[in-house]
Amino acid sequence: MSHDPLQTGQARYAWREIDRREPPKRKAEERITDFHEIYSLFDEAMIREQASRCVQCVSPACVTGCPLGNRIPEWIALAAEGRFLEAAEISRRTSSMPEICPRVCPQERLCEDACVIHSPEEPVCIGAIEKFINEYALASGNGHIATAPRNGLRVAVVGSGPGGLACADELSRMGYTVTVYESQLLPGGLLLFGIPAFKLDKAVVERRINILKQQGVEFKVGVTLGKDVSLSGLLENHQAVFLGIGALKPKALDVPGADLQGVIQGLPFLAQKNAPIALDLPPVDVNGRRVVVLGGGDSAMDCLRTAIRCGAAEVVCAYRRDLANMPGSRKEYANALEEGARFLFLTNPLAIEGNGDGNVTGVRCVRMELGEPDASGRRKPRPVAGSEFQIPADLVLVAYGFDPVPFPPGSDLARIAVNDWGATKVDQNQMTSVPGVFAGGDVVRGPSLVVHAVRDGRRAAAGIHRYLTELKPSPAPAQP
């Protein structure tokens, strides 16, 4: 059957008649009482109608707008015809997480931003369609698990975030025997221990990991590279190694009072409140407390919304730039606002204030104004003289982003070249300076997106395959 929308009778100008719809979203009053996902799926009729808004561009900008180069118009055309299983089959050819990316991608900055009907109209709801077709296929038990005859070659994947999982997926589909080494007691990386369950249900991550297990991927959890195993030890038993160990060193809050009780890093807070297992972290009581979140990225949005769900009396975000320059997803910003978060833009902390017991009582701030663009192209904030004020607070969550964890000096990991801010250097095949050792995701890019880690993991798998089949190196020498 043809997929051509013109031949199938799909209206090419349907977008003029049919408005974009957002998938059903639970009311804010209801959703702040639990950690369940806030969006549900469209029904089949609505998916077909929304998919019919796609104009099937000859040079689809949405494909280039997607870091994975997802074949969006093809699966949208199939979805418009109600051929959901075929649509899902095409969608998973380019993505190792086609049910996870639509839940967490900032589509408004990627595929949907590139959609040609974005201007003058609203773009096609690409993310909602991708989620629907893949949930449909998963519910029908269709596809997703791909097994291939083993090729006798072994690869170690270190780190089980989206980068490591995508690399393991691709390699196992090619016949490699893959073992994933993960320092946490559950695999998933930030999908499990960072991104809150109201954005990404933990059962969805578990289901994806189970698919990999059924594909033959082995998981060894509670194993830390550089402590329990060495790089040379892995290279003795595997023909290649992929490092997907993320960038998990939180940036510090560098103001007086940052060591007061009640000032804590956002990521351990999120992990404690969202992880599906109890973690060995000091408990943080949020109930009835006034919470100030410092930062303006995805982690900050997640801290705000998690604090609200934990019963905070008041939740305020202080961010030094304005909304236009805030890195966090607009969709999640809107959700945070709906749920009761308050935003103070152009606001920078000068000091954390405390009482005689060493507990936080507030954040002394200064108003900012935007000056000239800095190296990143964003306008640099500068303080406004005489504009100091205080935000009362019992708990301050620091969400300033992350850096790669430095490789332990003296360990054999230290021979991997890094750039001046500690990110691992890779070539066009994602190979590091050490032959046979590849890397991708946040450890290479710094804090980024799930979809970028997936792309790197897939690209590294192709690089590993090329390295092991075309370059045919002799096995790495065992280290003493």
Ligand SMILES: Cc1cc2nc3c(=O)[nH]c(=O)nc-3n(C[C@H](O)[C@H](O)[C@H](O)COP(=O)(O)OP(=O)(O)OC[C@H]3O[C@@H](n4cnc5c(N)ncnc54)[C@H](O)[C@@H]3O)c2cc1C
């Ligand atoms: C709070 C928060 C919210 C976010 N929200 C979004 C979002 O909504 N959308 C989006 O696209 N992105 C989001 N991101 C970013 C996204 O989660 C990351 O870009 C992505 O997870 C990076 O994937 P990764 O595989 O490189 O690393 P990670 O997901 O960080 O996984 C790295 C894994 O390696 C393990 N590890 C580290 N060192 C070792 C070692 N030595 N030995 C063994 N294992 C090791 C870690 O335990 C971890 O499991 C968010 C990030 C945070 C922190």
